[in-house]
Amino acid sequence: MDVDKRTLQRFGREIARTRKMADVTQDALARELGVSPSHISNIERGYRSPVASFVPKLDAALQVDGRLVRLWGELTGSGRPAWLAEVATLIREASAVMDYQNAVLPGLLQTESYARELITAGTPWASSDDVAVAVDERMRRAQEFVNAEEPLLWVVLDQTIIQRKFVPEAVRREQLDQIVRLVESERISVQVVATHYLGHPGLTGPFKVITPGSGADVVYAESIHEGQVITAAQDVARYRLLFGRLQAVALGPAESLLMIRRELDDD
Structure with missing residues (x-):
């Protein structure tokens, strides 16, 4: 082995x-x-x-x-439970990450206000101190990512993430502005799968294909209960194929950026 x-x-x-x-x-x-x-x-x-x-x-x-x-x-073992610190280390040391999200923006791209809204809503049992610690940790990782040259990050998003108003409008606008800045600076690539697309290949849930500086690719697949690290070569290959399919059905990077800009202009 x-x-x-x-x-x-x-x-x-x-x-x-x-x-x-x-x-x-x-x-x-x-x-x-x-x-x-x-x-x-x-x-x-x-x-x-x-x-x-x-x-x-x-x-x-x-x-x-x-x-x-x-x-x-x-x-x-492949499909084993993931430790969040382990996943964060994998991503920080990776050369490239392919990230698909169907509900919220990836943590590395979130603003502080957006992260606080999500963490507060998603963990209603957490104390204000616990929320603050979680937000600070997420922002630390996000700032490290923005300041670094790697990993390269390709993101595919469902259009509902861009359009749905599940956080205060000022927070949503700040977050969309952040995405636009990161795309324009060529730090990330973003593609959007339009809501009208039939036979959506991303309905199984969010996942990341992580390419380390050396060694084989790893997948981090998320569910409502936990995340899993997947290392079996055949399973990883399937997720790479799935991400490729998502890129193929999504709008191109230029069209996706235009969609986000229009969303800001329309508000």
Whole structure:
């Protein structure tokens, strides 16, 4: 199994943390498992991928009741639950991202006011302090994106996102102005799928195809409950095909920009 470096590093850190909490040295763990201390060291530092049969042995030696086995399965399996911090790191270190949205604008493109409206409405149980923290974090990532040259970002949006007035009008106008500025500065490419298009290929929900600086593409697919990281080559290829289909049925970048400008002019 080919496992990316970040996954190996995350798993290795957890092994090291678990071993230290159990007050077990690398030498002692190596003797228990019949391997060299350097082998354990290389796995903990993310330099070496453990073979599948070795993970249950690690788990048993450290007496953690299957926790390491479950973590390894989550980290290496396609369709596993996504950690938001992990997705943010994937995007920040990517060379390109293809992003399809059918309800709201991508977080990297949101203004502070727009983000606050969405987070407040979407998490009515959150305190004002929690909302403020979430908005600040989103804005930090958005500003990092605007200031950087990568990743390249291709966005396909459903037209309803541009037209629907689900935030105060001043917030909506500020947000559309932000999109226009980013497109005109050539920081992003935006295409809009018109509402009248029949057989819409994006009805399955929003997703991102993330192309890292090195290694294979990864998909982040969103649902109402959670996001999933998809790494299986066949599944990723299908999402790339789906994004290509969305681009094909959408208005071109110039026409899409004109549509957004007209939306601003008509208000």
